[in-house]
Amino acid sequence: MTFKKTLYITGSEWFAIALGTLALSVLLNRMADFFHSNALYNTGIFFLFLGMVLFLILFALWTARTFVFPNVILEDWNNLNRISFSTVVPLSMMIMNVSYISYYPSKIISLRYLSYYNYIFDFIAILLLSFYLGYKMYTKNIEKGELTYAELIPPVALSSTVFLGKRIIPLGGINADLVYFMILMGFGIALFLFLFIGIMAFTSHIRDIKSSESSPVLVLPVGVSSILVINIITLSQLPGIFNIPLTVALFASVSLWSFELWNFIVAMLVSIKKVFHAKPGISIWAYTFPLAVFSISSLKLSFIFKSNNYIYPYNITFYTGIIAMVILIIAWTYAVVITLIFIKRFNIQSQKSSS
Secondary structure, three states, X not given: OHHHHHHHOOOHHHHHHHHHHHHHHHHHHHHHHHHOOHHHHHHHHHHHHHHHHHHHHHHHHHHHHHHHOOHHHHHHOOOHHHHHHHOHHHHHHHHHHHHHHHHOHHHOOOOHHHHHHHHHHHHHHHHHHHHHHHHHHHHOOOOOOOOOHHHHHHXXXXXXXXXXXXXXXXXXXXXXXXHHHHHHHHHHHHHHHHHHHHHHHHHHHHHHHOOOOOHHHHHHHHHHHHHHHHHHHHHHHOOOOOOXXXXXXXXXXXXXXXXXXXXXXXXHHHHHHHHHHOOOOOHHXXXXXXXXXXXXXXXXXXXXXXXXXXXXXXXXXXXXHHHXXXXXXXXXXXXXXXXXXXXXXXXXXXXXXXX
C-alpha cells in the first residue's frame, strides 16, 4: 500500500530531480575544460551517470503510475502545472544526450543520427506540449492561484534544445538547415511566451498566491532569460544565413543577462527568507536547472569578453557564473536532503494511515 501511495505522487514534476542532476553534469564539464581539472571532469561524469539512473527510475515509476492509476491521466492533463512539467521529460532526455557527448566527444560521430533524431523527437514533443498548455490556458476555467511561474517551463524547454542543436549542426549526414531553423523557432516562441506568460504569472503571484506559493518557483524566470542569452550567442557563432553579428548579439545578450542578474539576486533574497522555513518537498529542485543555465550563460559571455580584452565585463560575468555554480551545488545538496526527508515522512504517514 505504501508503495502504491508513493507511486501515485510520482508525477512529471519529479523529473526535475534528474534534469537538475544532468544540468549540473553539463556545467561541471564546462568548468573542467576551463580549469583543466580532472577532479571536476570525473565529478561531472559521476553526475552524468547518476542523472541517467535517476531518469530511468523516474520514467519507470511515472509509466507504472499511468497503468496502476489510469485516472491520473485526466487529472494530469487538466492541471496546468503538470502539463508544464511534462516538458521536463523530453528536456531531460536531451540534456542527458548533451552531457554524454560532452564527456565522450569521440562518440558524437557514431551517435550523430541518434542525436539528430533525439533532437527532432524532443523538439516536437516539447512543442506539442506547449501547444496543449496554450490551449488549456485559453479554454480552462483557471482557478485563483493556479497560474504560476511553472507555466514558463515549456518555453525554457523549447529554447533549451539549442544545447544539442549546436553540437549536431557541424556534423555531416544530417539536415543541419532544419536544426538551425528549429533553434530559431524555439528562440522566437520562448521569447514571446516569456513576455506574455511571465507577465500573467507575475500578476497572479502578486495578487493571488504571494503568501502561499513555495519560493523555488520564483527562480524559474531566471532560466528563460539565460537560455535566450545562450541562443543568441550560439546563433552568432554558427555559420549560415541566420548568423547574428557579434556586436548585435552582445548588445542583446548583455541586456538580457542584466535582467537575469537582477532577477537572480531578487529570487535569492526571497529564497533565503523562505526556503529554510518551507515544508520538505521536491519543489526545491526548481532551483537547479535555472541556476545551471544562468551560470553557463554568464560563463559564455565572460569568454567572449576575455577574447576581446574587456577585463571588467569579463570579471563581472565570470565570477557571477562561478557564484551561481557554487549556489547550484549547495542547492542540489540541500534538495537531496530535503527530498529524502520528504519521502521518509510521506512513507511514515502512509504506514500510519494504512494501520
